[in-house]
Amino acid sequence: MSFRTDEVEIKCAVCGGTSSQTVVAEFDPDTSVPDLDMRPNGEHRSYLKYWVSECPHCGYCNASIEIPVLFTKEFLESEKYKNTGCSGLAEKFMKMSLVCEKNKVYEEAMKACLYAAWYYDDENDDEKAAECRRAALKIFDLHKQEFKDKPDFMLLAADLMRRSGDFERVIRDYKDRLFPSRLIMALAAFEAELAEKGDSSCHKADEANGVVLK
Numbered sequence: 001m002s003f004r005t006d007e008v009e010i011k012c013a014v015c016g017g018t019s020s021q022t023v024v025a026e027f028d029p030d031t032s033v034p035d036l037d038m039r040p041n042g043e044h045r046s047y048l049k050y051w052v053s054e055c056p057h058c059g060y061c062n063a064s065i066e067i068p069v070l071f072t073k074e075f076l077e078s079e080k081y082k083n084t085g086c087s088g089l090a091e092k093f094m095k096m097s098l099v100c101e102k103n104k105v106y107e108e109a110m111k112a113c114l115y116a117a118w119y120y121d122d123e124n125d126d127e128k129a130a131e132c133r134r135a136a137l138k139i140f141d142l143h144k145q146e147f148k149d150k151p152d153f154m155l156l157a158a159d160l161m162r163r164s165g166d167f168e169r170v171i172r173d174y175k176d177r178l179f180p181s182r183l184i185m186a187l188a189a190f191e192a193e194l195a196e197k198g199d200s201s202c203h204k205a206d207e208a209n210g211v212v213l214k
């Protein structure tokens, strides 16, 4: 077993409608080495689809549809919300990102775009995956003050830039840059090194010089 799910009745925080939702009740801890953007291995990625729920009545998407919101249900009827330009699970994550941004939970908003990118990575749709990574970066850039003291998000931004092909920015912003921990510095240097080679592919965190994660 890597995880077990339960079916539960959940009341939507936006429209008040109830629906049956699948939630992860138990999961085995992930001890594998993640990718540079913290993407888990295939086995642990298989429950990605349970990281977002959608209300079948009003279309509200979030980690749980019980989470209260700072907007009215008209937002869910807006063009921006209804036409994310993504499909399948990625569409739900992009909607969750819009919701989290409205709720001023910017870290979650950024991560929801990243999860949408992971969905497209597994679909081998590089173009859409890059588009979702750029959407994550847009949140990072628009709400810079929220992330400036969070080295893990600074590092995630470097990977988002590189994986979506903006090598110049990775080199400019991360080469020889000082960070509060040696681990973060090693990973930032590795991102800059890959960017210098024009490498936009997926790499594991322990490929960086001096990084031992196990």
Ligand SMILES: [Zn+2]
Pocket: 012, 013, 014, 015, 016, 017, 055, 056, 057, 058, 059, 060
């Ligand atoms: Zn609802």
